[in-house]
Amino acid sequence: MSGHSKWHNIQAKKGKADAARGKLFTKIGRELAVAAKGNPNPATNSKLADVIAKAKAANMPNDNIERSIKKAAGELGDKEYKELTYEGYGAGGAAVIVTTLTDNNNRTAGDVRAIMSKCGGSLGTTGSVSYMFDSKGYIVVERTPGLDEDTVTEYAIEAGADDVVAEEDAFEIYTAPSAFSAVRGYLEEKGLTFLQAEISMIPQNKIVLDGEKLELFKKMLDRLEENDDVQEVYHNVDLPEEDDED
Secondary structure (H helix, E strand, O other): OOOOOOHHHHHHHHHHHHHOHHHHHHHHHHHHHHHHOOOOOOOOOHHHHHHHHHHHHOOOOHHHHHHHHHHOOOOOOOOOOEEEEEEEEOHHHOEEEEEEEEOOHHHHHHHHHHHHHHOOOEEOOOOOOHHHEEEEEEEEEEOOOOOOHHHHHHHHHHHOOOEEEEOOOEEEEEEOHHHHHHHHHHHHHOOOOEEEEEEEEEEOOOEOOOHHHHHHHHHHHHHHHHOOOEEEEEEOEOOOHHHOOO
16 A cells, blocks of 8 residues: 555644544544443454543543443443444545444434535445445554654554555554454554554545635535534545645
8 A cells, every 4th residue: 555644644633633632532432332242351252442542642531531421321321322424525525434423323324414415415325435445454553763764664463454654754664454453452562552443445546626626625624623513524625735634
């Protein structure tokens, strides 16, 4: 795989996250609680272990992580959250995938449809744009003075990763979704620090928007990310570096 060059996107995304840390932690907290329901032990619940890694990469404090896991048995109660994915188009025909965790399907579908429609896009059917993306395990390792490309590549190959891309400030490691947990665990054992660790939807190709279409698209991204039910937004737009995000 050629370089996804997503590290610049993560830098910008983390800048936004700093300004909205509470909302970010709330979203990850819900994801932790749902993953922990039925089995709060990350040693035997690989999905929970993966979400914990995602939380730590977002600098979520351990107390918050533990509190979210405990919610699975208590505060979450009988409330049933479902993972739903929506596909559609943004301004300029951009491909968009929205993943959600919701206890009210109708509310979430209505919200996503309204946001996309008001910002020059439209909600599509299942499969309408997902074929333009590849599901990949995506791990970003911080580049430090004591960590070189050869070492990271060696670790990644030993762990079963598909590819390693060296960026200026980080190393991007790609895996098959089925290998993500094993690769993440191996790299953790080697003491590597993650800036991001999750299964992501990587666009096969990107498009460029400008002018009003770009502004509408950015407005749509902001409104989707502000929605409490929305967990992740993936798209195929090559945003200007200062505005890069997932």
